[in-house]
Amino acid sequence: MKTPDLKKLLNQRFGHLPDDRLLALTIYGEARGESRDGKIAMASVVLERVDHRNWDGRTVKEVCLMPWQFSCFLPGDPNFPQLARIAEDFDAALEKSAALVICHDIARGVLDGRIPRDPIVAATHAVQYCTVDCRPKWAAKFREVAQIGRHIFYAEAGGERCQKSA
Numbered sequence: 001m002k003t004p005d006l007k008k009l010l011n012q013r014f015g016h017l018p019d020d021r022l023l024a025l026t027i028y029g030e031a032r033g034e035s036r037d038g039k040i041a042m043a044s045v046v047l048e049r050v051d052h053r054n055w056d057g058r059t060v061k062e063v064c065l066m067p068w069q070f071s072c073f074l075p076g077d078p079n080f081p082q083l084a085r086i087a088e089d090f091d092a093a094l095e096k097s098a099a100l101v102i103c104h105d106i107a108r109g110v111l112d113g114r115i116p117r118d119p120i121v122a123a124t125h126a127v128q129y130c131t132v133d134c135r136p137k138w139a140a141k142f143r144e145v146a147q148i149g150r151h152i153f154y155a156e157a158g159g160e161r162c163q164k165s166a
Contacts, residue, residue: 010065014083017061017087017090019061020104020107021090023110030042030072031103032100034148037118037149044118044121045153048121121146124153126153126154127156128155142157
């Protein structure tokens with residue numbers, strides 16, 4: 001699938017969700033099996049991208065739905081059909097899934113500041129992560145800053161902060 005086609009598909013399936021629900025869905029798809037700290041760290045990466053990178057979006061929606069960034073939003077990923085069903089009726093899914101409730105509570109808390117961002121992710125401006133079972137090619141261009149649960153978090157090599165332009 002080409003990038004424009006994936007972008008269109010993602011916006012059709014998930015673009016109607018407000019930021020808290022889209023971030024919750026991203027946490028659910030990427031880290032629902034992680035501890036609370038792991039879920040917060042994953043959400044923190046999304047917000048670091050919103051705050052400090054230009055190319056993948058300036059909003060939670062743009063970052064979460066940027067093609068090729070979160071494996072759970074790839075049509076071939078086993079999470080994709082489940083996430084699409086949740087997005088169709090988020091309220092009904094919340095009633096049925098304790099894991100989604102936790103992810104939604106974390107998403108809302110991180111977005112409104114009640115839950116602080118992960119201190120390691122925030123201090124290092126970590127903007128990438130992968131599971132411990134995966135070593136993607138891009139990892140060589142970043143520095144590993146932490147392992148939280150089964151995810152390894154990465155920051156820009158050299159530690160520079162990528163400040164967004166106005």
